[in-house]
Amino acid sequence: MGGQDATAGAKARPPVSPLAPAAGFPALPPIAGVRFAAAEAGVRYRGRLDVMLAAIEPGASIAGVFTRSSTRSAPVRWCEAALAALAPGSDGGFAILVNSGNSNAFTGGAGETAVQATVAATAAALGIPERQVFVASTGVIGEPLPAERIVAVLGRLAADLDPGAADKAARAIMTTDTFPKGSVARVDLAGVPVTIAGFAKGSGMIAPDMATMLVYLFSDAAVAPGLLQAMVARASDATFNCITVDGDTSTSDTLMMAATGRAAMAPIADASDPRAAGFESALAGVMRDLAHQVVRDGEGATKFVEVAVTGAASDAEARKVALSIANSPLVKTALAGEDPNWGRIVMAVGKSGAEADRDRLTIRLGDILVAERGWVSPGYAEADGAAYMKRQELVIGVDLGIGDGRATVWTCDLTHRYIEINADYRS
């Protein structure tokens, strides 16, 4: 067997990230038409919740976005195919089955066999077609998923389904996360109150077990499937695709959203519906909150950092610059060292490949103007920059002075703890 990171998780849980939300995990209200259950299946370790089932009643719309990795896992491939094959109006309800402890990635043909076994058992337990069962796995890679252990608890999971068990579900999908991640929003759609609630797991893009980012969102709103898919893709691009811990990408990243349509409203059929914008905005807010929580749980993170780039030739160019800054080991170690080292930001702008002109570049740390027109700003005092860098939450502002393109991404610093987590612990 591959035996990747075989001891990870056998250790005591690491301390909760210093950047975790002070308020803790939010109370996730029930969403009409969705029930959850979680169980200890012993996929890898005993004595912890490691499987969650979400059952979505008939009448819902479902949407999903997945990692673009060319070595993506068997569960991701299944979900992509199932979602694409979903006939308009196909119904009977949906199920989402997720296990932690084993990612079922790079397991050859055995990976597909394991997916088939868990999907078939879930479909049988809930009485729905197999193609309406979505699965995800997160944990060690290269080891066969012990599907039989998951199948063995499915009857119990189906019996335990409960609209109020979202918090248990959120905990069951954690791997190296130091805290569970949840978010909720309520929005008024032309007089009808609807709720969006979601949870996520992820400790950066990556983790000792290649820990994946998984995100599940639920709403009682009524939204046509095609429109829901478009909204989810767009909001994901502006939130989860704008965070980075180390630039590494999991083979298993999965985001799914179900809208049950149980609210007392006519369905939102297309983007021209005046309610569409309000719903999408609230959805994006929940996704942004969850995405930020993933960064706040970034391995070894001690700083939460927003990189806001303006004045680029296009939004795409701005994003290129923002990600170049956010992924630069040199910038990230300066952040860890509380060093207002704006020269490293200049370097990262320069290497991004985006159009830039040294003599039009403006750099800010929070509200502090640091550099402008190709040199340090006359009013900048190093002591001000140094004082700012001691904060736990930082904003790096870069204006390229060329056009109207803008992008914002979020990241964390690169610390000794990151190296410890990823290099030092090994059987």
Added chain:
Amino acid sequence: MGGQDATAGAKARPPVSPLAPAAGFPALPPIAGVRFAAAEAGVRYRGRLDVMLAAIEPGASIAGVFTRSSTRSAPVRWCEAALAALAPGSDGGFAILVNSGNSNAFTGGAGETAVQATVAATAAALGIPERQVFVASTGVIGEPLPAERIVAVLGRLAADLDPGAADKAARAIMTTDTFPKGSVARVDLAGVPVTIAGFAKGSGMIAPDMATMLVYLFSDAAVAPGLLQAMVARASDATFNCITVDGDTSTSDTLMMAATGRAAMAPIADASDPRAAGFESALAGVMRDLAHQVVRDGEGATKFVEVAVTGAASDAEARKVALSIANSPLVKTALAGEDPNWGRIVMAVGKSGAEADRDRLTIRLGDILVAERGWVSPGYAEADGAAYMKRQELVIGVDLGIGDGRATVWTCDLTHRYIEINADYRS
């Protein structure tokens, strides 16, 4: 002033990298037509060589390649322009003036003024046109270069010029390097022996002062300027552009090559000359040796790692995969931890954006077949992989099983020491 990394270098020299060549700095033979000098100008610190001058006598060809950063430094901009403006047959000889301690990068208009001052003084001291003087600066950024300190030693430098002083020149351009880097090759061109000698500085792509990679190469061969430029560009692409420590790119990277034509040979005028291939191959060998030495001096490096990718759809795709592996923090921390974590290699292949098929992927650690056809190899024993990873020099082999594209890049591991160097030390 920017005051970037103001204390860097004020500390005791760090210990020599464990990966430094056992044989130490090679004896660099004199190259007919080239003389060197070095001096203590006190650009930033006292008591160390920090300026070097190379004077190349009339009749030479000169070529150069430079960083593609859009925020590249004033000296780089000068060199690009001077090289482009060089009239065919322009002569009088060339000069190369390099200082360490200050990179003259992101210094606005003051940067160009400082370049102008040092170029003018060099041209005057050697009696050559200003546009035949090439300059480079490496060290802190965002602070004005004290050009007057360099100008003050130019007379002495010109008087000291000596064909045997290449080793002093190599030391004068060091910043955070833990050892000087030199290489020499002798090649027979249709019965005429010629020599290629060079030196470099660089401690990874980056360093506390954004330490630049600088490379200077000299030969007594006679090669037409256009052909020399093509050879240098091609060899640079296969050597210096195939190394990475952390994916960061300096604003000042510079490589220059002078061929003095003093050997008893007719000039090599174009690529069809049968001697061209032999010369280019020897040149590439010297450049590869120097490039490897830069990786061996990578900040905090304890492993020298070759990533060899074959079977890609094209060479460009192979290079994309190789760099994705070599730049992945997850792979690099596994290397530091001596962890045969092939799952992270699968992840890096997947995120590269290159065409790949999980079920055709083969991964080797040295000669050990680790994974094939989408899963761990049946004959692979984790203990073998773990034993291999304890070596100081490692080869990661990836075959994509798709086409004939291939690429090899070199990198090092990511260790606590990297974080220490880049985050912990700060005034």
